[in-house]
Amino acid sequence: MKRSQLKNSFLLLLTAAIWGSAFVAQSVGMDYVKPFTFNGVRSAIGALFLIPCIFFFQNRTNSSEVSPADQLNQSAKTLASSPIARKTLFFGGLCCGIVLAAASSLQQIGISYTSVGKAGFLTAIYIVLVPILSLFLKKRCSPLVWLSVALAVGGLYLLSVPDGFGSIGKGDLLLIAGSFLFAVHILVIDYFSPRCNGVALSCIQFFVCAVVCLIPAFIFEQPSLSSILAAWAPILYAGVLSCGVGYTLQIIGQKGMNPTIASLILSLESAISVLAGWLILGQTLSARELTGCAIVFLAIVLAQLPWPPTKKS
Structure with a gap:
């Protein structure tokens, strides 16, 4: 059991590393193509x-052994079910894809106005x-969560308003x-997964996201095959590793993990984005x-800590 938890923790850490370093790919990709084209x-x-x-994981579920496929699939008959x-x-893929397209588009546009590190933390x-937001679903928050919100507001002020009020950058607002x-x-995702x-x-969701992003790309950006090929490396990294591998590893890693610990490990993508921006792009x-x-990072950590339950008399 302990070995399984350690393995899952490593997979989530690898996911955070992929997502954090993907901010570099997203930033570099903007040198060749525009935001909607890149995301599409x-x-x-x-x-x-x-x-x-x-299909690979579905075939693996036919075996009697417990494997990552068993963690990824509740049933091997997903596409041929009722x-x-x-x-x-x-319907879930449609909803997820539309929201993801809007979120990733705002993020991609915002990255062009700020550094990789700041983009990672604001995200x-x-x-x-x-x-x-869970409050609207009638889920109560612990006092630590409210403390983390207050800390996050203060951290955001220091991070995004270096010259006082009124100087928040356009990129910062888009990223927020x-x-x-x-x-x-x-x-x-929590509802449909x-x-x-x-x-x-x-x-x-990725097919829906691609369609939603490519429509404005062809209308406003007029993408060309030559520009896409020029950005093949960052696009391929963001597509295969960040989208394909990253989300798959997250699904595998979160199975059987305490969600608090899983969220905390994944939140390390923000710190990794700063490190990647420094090592690869020389940004400070x-x-x-x-x-x-x-x-902000302290606020993120506090938001994940469990609050001790009140003792019953």
């Missing part, structure tokens, strides 16, 4: 990558926003808005911005 192509690649994975199950799967605010939608996306095959759901943050990053 990467999502299409991610969906195509997951198609053979669905009409109600198929309807839930495709990580979704960890704090999720419990707040994208973070809000990523929080919504997490809640939508227990009812659907996880890999199939991700595959459909000021002392004020680093302090804001530290406070």
Whole structure:
């Protein structure tokens, strides 16, 4: 059991590393293609990558051994199940894909106005926003969550408002808005994932995301094959690793894990994005911005800690 927990923790850490370093790929990709084009192509690649994975994992579930396939699939008959199950799967993929397209588009546009490190931390605010949005689902939050919200607000001020009020950058606002939608996306995934095959759901959401992003790309950006080929490396990384591999590893790693521990490990993508921006792009943050990053990260950690239950008399 302990070995399984250690393995799952490693998979989640690897997921955080892939997602954190993907901010570099997203930033570099903007040198060649525009936001909607980048997201549309990467999502299409991610969906195509997951198609053979669905059938591979379904075949593995036919064996009697417990394997990652058993963790990924509740049933090997997901695509050939009842009409109600198929309807839930495709409707869930549609909802997830639309929200993901909006969130990733805001994030991708925002990255072009700020550094990789700041983008990573502002995106990580979704960890704090999720419990707040959960209030609308009649789920109460612990005092630690409210403390984390207050800390996050202070950290965001230091990180995004270096020159006082009124100087919040356009990119910062777009990233914060994208973070809000990523929080919504997490809640939508939380609703549909227990009812659907996880890999199939991700595959459909990426196809929907690709279509939603490519429509404005052809209308406003006029993408060319030459520009896409010039950005093949960051697009391929973001499509195969960030979309395909990252989401698959998350599904495997979270099975059997305490959700608090899983969320905390995944939130390390923000710190990894800062490290990746420094190592690969040579980007740095000021002392004020680093302090804001530290406070935001503390808020993220506090939001994941369990609050001791009150003792009954």
